[in-house]
Amino acid sequence: MGTPQHEPLAVGKIVKAFGIRGEIVARTYTDARTRFASLRTVLIGRESSQTREVRIERARSDQRGVCLKLEGVDDRNAAEKLVGNLLFIEHRQRVKLPRGKYFVHQIVGLTVVDQDGAHVGRVREVLKLPAQDVYVIEHHGRDIMLPAVQEFVLGVDLEQGVLRVRLIEGMVEE
Numbered sequence: 001m002g003t004p005q006h007e008p009l010a011v012g013k014i015v016k017a018f019g020i021r022g023e024i025v026a027r028t029y030t031d032a033r034t035r036f037a038s039l040r041t042v043l044i045g046r047e048s049s050q051t052r053e054v055r056i057e058r059a060r061s062d063q064r065g066v067c068l069k070l071e072g073v074d075d076r077n078a079a080e081k082l083v084g085n086l087l088f089i090e091h092r093q094r095v096k097l098p099r100g101k102y103f104v105h106q107i108v109g110l111t112v113v114d115q116d117g118a119h120v121g122r123v124r125e126v127l128k129l130p131a132q133d134v135y136v137i138e139h140h141g142r143d144i145m146l147p148a149v150q151e152f153v154l155g156v157d158l159e160q161g162v163l164r165v166r167l168i169e170g171m172v173e174e
Contacts, residue, residue: 008048008088009105012036017079018067023058024079026087027065029104035095036066043088044070051088102156104128110163112137115154120144120172123163135163144172 012026028036036042036059045051055071073079097103104126112120112135121139126148133148146152146165154164 008043008051008090009094009103010048010086011042011089012066012087014044014082014085014087015065016083017076018064020076021069022073022075022079023067023069024073024082025064025067030095034061036061036068039089039093042068042070043090044082044085045088046085048086048088102158106158107135107156107163110156110158110161112163112165115164115166120165120167137165139172146171 011030012028014024015027016025017023018025036056039056039059041053041055043051044054054073056068057071058067058069060067070082073082094103107126108123110123112123114120121137121144123135124138124143125136127134127136127145131147135146135148135153137144137146144167146167152166152168154166156163
């Protein structure tokens, strides 16, 4: 599971143009919004296999997301043409996470099993909520919302592609 080492990693999506000087607003896929200020370049494209590198002139974080001024994007029309594109970084630009912490792309797609080893489903999405992340697990056509906390997450095995969880009564409706 996970992203191959050579494939660019999506770190955000351009959601709108901002102002008249070509700035864009991106919704980030990372907790570290301030990391955009340290990036010199970003890859832009609809998918990781079709990107182009663009230099970042300025970056700032606010409640909307991250506002970026990209080289060569000098007016609102040019910025609007980028809406819907993803922002990617090269593998070498990734931040290093502490032991026991994972990137969203590493969790999405994992097979979920309970404490007894019974198949529960697959992680479809990770919701970034103020209190904690929540794993959305597909389970027989329904979604299970599992808080990503020690009480419920017993272990993550990226090599095997498995997330071991503890479910409590009422969490799964049959």
